[in-house]
Amino acid sequence: MSFSRILRLVASAVGPGLIAALTISAPAQAAAAIEGKTLSILWVLPFAGILLSIALMPLFTPQFWHHHYGKVAGFWGLCIAVPFALQIGAIPTAHVLLEVALHEYIPFIILLFALFTVAGGVRITGNLHGSPSLNTALLLVGTVLASWMGTTGASMLLIRPLIRANDDRKHNVHVVIFFIFLVSNIGGALTPLGDPPLFLGFLKGVDFFWTTKALFMPTFLVTVVLLGVFYAVDSHYYKKEGIVAPDPTPDSAIGMEGGVNLILLGGVILAVLMSGTWKPGVELSIFGVGVELQNAARDLLLLAIAFASLKLTAQQTRSDNGFTWGPIVEVAKLFAGIFVTIIPAIAILRAGTDGALGGLVSLASNADGSPNNAMYFWLTGILSSFLDNAPTYLVFFNMASGDAQTLMGPLASTLLAISAGAVFMGANSYIGNAPNFMVKAIAEEMNVKMPSFFGYMVWSCGILLPCFVLVTLLFFLW
Structure with a gap:
């Protein structure tokens, strides 16, 4: 074409x-x-x-x-x-x-x-063997890159090499699923360049490095937990592989x-x-x-x-x-x-x-009218799972105050909740963030049998939701 x-x-x-990601209207x-x-x-x-x-x-x-x-x-x-x-x-x-x-x-x-x-x-030429250690390392690299080259850029750069590294394995669907979790979503949380919602916040007046400082600990926590879970899951499947078919892309020097x-x-x-x-x-x-x-x-x-x-x-x-x-x-x-x-x-x-x-919106306020940060996190996140996270971020950004200085000051925890909910929970479904669908389509083109819409959500609900409960307990209830 x-x-x-x-x-x-x-x-x-x-x-x-x-x-979308880049408007200042x-x-x-x-x-x-x-x-x-x-x-x-x-x-x-x-x-x-x-x-x-x-x-x-x-x-x-x-x-x-x-x-x-x-x-x-x-x-x-x-x-x-x-x-x-x-x-x-x-x-x-x-x-x-x-x-x-x-x-x-x-x-x-x-x-x-x-x-x-x-x-x-x-x-990326050459190929390495998709062992649990290599796969975990690639996911970590992609997660770090996502905040600086965007979740879309990092996803497009690394998804094919990751799939090639695992194309001789019987069980490789989970590798792509965790890639969507980490590289296509959560890794983009640390700068406005990483994910569209945060860039919209930047255009509304949020300082560029406020995101880096405010979201570092929640992002670090979720990343460490997910990489640990992935390594355990990948090791389990790796041990079950047994005798596999010849590798269609044999190991060779990386270039x-x-x-x-x-x-x-x-x-x-x-x-x-x-x-x-x-x-x-x-x-x-x-x-x-x-x-x-x-x-x-x-x-x-x-x-x-x-x-x-x-x-x-x-x-x-x-x-x-x-x-x-x-x-x-x-x-x-x-x-x-x-x-x-x-x-x-x-x-x-x-x-x-x-x-x-209106009933849904009212859930985001406490009885005294102050923001309920836990509800902001979950409401923003749940809607970001299906409505695309950029517009959802703006809706709750404006509902909370709409003023960047206020949200970075006395309402900093509320802005943190909105930002984390929009970025993290974009991973909950294929349509929560644009790279999700692109990665799915590329994986299917490369003969990875990706789960259905609801099949993917079985993975995301089972693995991601406990992480988000932990984030709520540690950052939004105190």
């Missing part, structure tokens, strides 16, 4: 509705155009529909899903767009969708596309191809930082929707970096890396539907106690 075709795919997927701006107080809980049904489709259709109708998942996502998106058009008019609805596309979905996909393309151009992409990855980081620090005060108008100059510049730079990666990386390197466009296309199509169907859900949440989910 050519670069120009990919650009057309990105540009045409304008069916969105969710705050008002939170849930598109959702705010819809009065959440007047929406019934029925408006959430299409969102539930697309989630159930993602969960069940690959299990019960795999062939249909494989060929038509984009149409399914489009159908659920229309279940929101058409009723809104009938209720508030076609032009206002089109304006809301365009606003979502320009402010949220397109920047979101462009960032993922750039990271996917650049990281996919780095090939690297496509090193120029590491420089380009630095360019991605600088482009993201630029959009959060450069404030020229210039706004472009596209069919009545304002786009701030720094955001437009960032997106153009990211596309240019992706184009440079494609031009500067040998095609053979990508081919040997098993690089295909399938995972990013799947993410783009499915998240387009998710972004549209989530508009009413975010609007209802933003209505607070006056919305259809």
Whole structure:
């Protein structure tokens, strides 16, 4: 698939509705155009529909899903767009969708596309044997890298080498699952570059290194526990392997191809930082929707970096890396539907106690009106498991105060709870954080039999939830 075709795919997927990683517009701006107080809980049904489709259709109708998942996502998106058009008019609805596309979905996909393309151009050559010690070490390296090159970048860089190291083993599904836990989610907790919710906090005024200091101990605790559990689980399966088939990728010396992409990855980081620090005060108008100059510049730079990666990386390197466009296309199509169907859900949440989910929102406050940090952690986390963690972070950020200085000061524990809930619990499902789906798709392309939507959640609930209970007891109840 050519670069120009990919650009057309990105540009045409304008069916969105969710705050994404790199906007500095008002939170849930598109959702705010819809009065959440007047929406019934029925408006959430299409969102539930697309989630159930993602969960069940690959299990019960795999062939249909494989060929038509984009149409399914489009159908659920229309279940929101058409009723809104009938209720508030076609032009206002089109304006809301365009606003979502320009402010949220397109920047979101462009960032993922750039990271996917650049990281996919780095090939770690050679192969090591996937022993428990090596696997644990690779997970640790990926966890550390995730906070500095983003969970998407770290995931795309290391998932293929990790799978190759274990492709001769009968039991390797758990390796990918723990990779999603640690590299695709929890490892991104220490800087705003690591995970979209934290970058949104940075753009709202949270100091860059506040995240590093505040989340270090919870992240360290969860990482150590998960690596310990993984080593025990992997050792158990490793001892059960017995005689295995010949290794399709025998052990050989480790090297690297496509090193120029590491420089380009630095360019991605600088482009993201630029959009959060450069404030020229210039706004472009596209069919009545304002786009701030720094955001437009960032997106153009990211596309240019992706184009440079494609031009500067040998095609053979990508081919040997098993690089295909399938995972990013799947993410783009499915998240387009998710972004549209989530508009009413975010609007209802933003209505607070006056919305259809008011009872849920009120749980986050104590009797005296002060924040209940444990509930902020769990509510943010549970919603981040299914609503995507970036918009959920912003909803609770604004519900708690909305002022970064207050949240870093007297309400620092509340901001910690919101941040940890959004980042950590994005690992609870395949749709909690964008890299989850991409890793799943890549693993399946490389013949790893990944569990279904609910099968994955059996792992996440059994392993992650006890860790989060421990985090609650140690950090949010005192």
